[in-house]
Amino acid sequence: MFGDPESGKTWVALAAAAETLRDGGSALVLDLDHNGAKATIGRLLMLGAPIAVLSDLARFRYVEPEDAHHLIDVVADVIAWQPDVTVLDSIGELIPLFGLSSNSPDDFTMVHGRVMKPLAVKAGTALVAIDHLAKNSESRAQGATGTAAKRRAIGGVSLRVSVSEAFTPGRGGSAALTIHKDRHGGLRAATPGTDREPLAGMFVLSTVDGMTTWSLRAPVEGERAPDQIPEAEDVAAVVALDPAPTTVEEARKRLGWRKARAAKAMRGWREQDSPSGDSGQASVPGSRHIGGNREPEPLTCPACNNPGCAGDCEETTR
Numbered sequence: 001m002f003g004d005p006e007s008g009k010t011w012v013a014l015a016a017a018a019e020t021l022r023d024g025g026s027a028l029v030l031d032l033d034h035n036g037a038k039a040t041i042g043r044l045l046m047l048g049a050p051i052a053v054l055s056d057l058a059r060f061r062y063v064e065p066e067d068a069h070h071l072i073d074v075v076a077d078v079i080a081w082q083p084d085v086t087v088l089d090s091i092g093e094l095i096p097l098f099g100l101s102s103n104s105p106d107d108f109t110m111v112h113g114r115v116m117k118p119l120a121v122k123a124g125t126a127l128v129a130i131d132h133l134a135k136n137s138e139s140r141a142q143g144a145t146g147t148a149a150k151r152r153a154i155g156g157v158s159l160r161v162s163v164s165e166a167f168t169p170g171r172g173g174s175a176a177l178t179i180h181k182d183r184h185g186g187l188r189a190a191t192p193g194t195d196r197e198p199l200a201g202m203f204v205l206s207t208v209d210g211m212t213t214w215s216l217r218a219p220v221e222g223e224r225a226p227d228q229i230p231e232a233e234d235v236a237a238v239v240a241l242d243p244a245p246t247t248v249e250e251a252r253k254r255l256g257w258r259k260a261r262a263a264k265a266m267r268g269w270r271e272q273d274s275p276s277g278d279s280g281q282a283s284v285p286g287s288r289h290i291g292g293n294r295e296p297e298p299l300t301c302p303a304c305n306n307p308g309c310a311g312d313c314e315e316t317t318r
Helices: 009-022 037-046 068-081 091-097 105-122 149-153 232-239 248-255 259-271
Strands: 027-031 060-063 085-089 126-132 157-168 172-182 199-208 211-217
Touching (some): 009 027, 009 157, 027 068, 091 105, 091 126, 105 126, 105 149, 248 259
Parallel strands (some): 027 085, 085 126
Antiparallel strands (some): 199 211
16 A cells, blocks of 8 residues: 555554454554554554454564564564564665665565565465655656556555545544555456546544544445546646647647646546537537537547547556
8 A cells, every 4th residue: 555644554554454353363563664552552442453452462463673684583473473464564664674775676676575575475464565655746646656666566456545534633534545556356346436546445534532433435436536536627727728639648738737637637528518519419528529519539548549548548657
């Protein structure tokens, strides 16, 4: 899972651990992000982990590795223990722990082979690894910060976590989980959305009168993550272009925007109904308008040559 600071990544991961502990399983928290034992245990208790289980080393362990050698020893211990869930928070701190670069594919591959892969394969644990987003808007579309080798190494699903309602102590918050990668396709097949990164679920944390509850609900038909909804002003800017753009790249150049912003606005333009004009008919999504007549002329992506894509595909953002 990856996302911006305070987007809810750690809350979601710890909720998975708390649910596992509540249901009779075992869990490990590898705290490389220095959240601290007090804060981590406090969150697990809030999320419903039984207090007796948190003091049982056969069921729960918290480790804040001192250095790479300590972490390797922990991995060996986990292989023997085989907990049901392991939370690794975070990959951004994992690679520097070995004195290596997060931007080097070789460095990441080495650390992945020494830590993450043994946890997932030899220990058989469900590994929930947390990572961060880059600040550059173009890089953010590609996923977590650092080398692209991170994305290639994922053997399950990669989720982008984006805040919907800010997480506030005493009140809670909510976050959207969208599918960035799904190697086997099981989660993507179960989601109703058709976006390149469809909404997989909404994580909601609520505190009322000192009592905290959480839920992870499935999306409803047509629901999107807040950051996937095009801004009305951007859609209006695309609508105002004359002649209408036929690709995201064309809209990007004419408006002077970055590709991600242009792709979102183009998608919103294609999906909205325009004023009826002279014909008295609504526009056809995925078509361009010529004068008062609305002729369905497919928007063709220059990267994948797929009519109707409008450049909003993985090939284009790559």
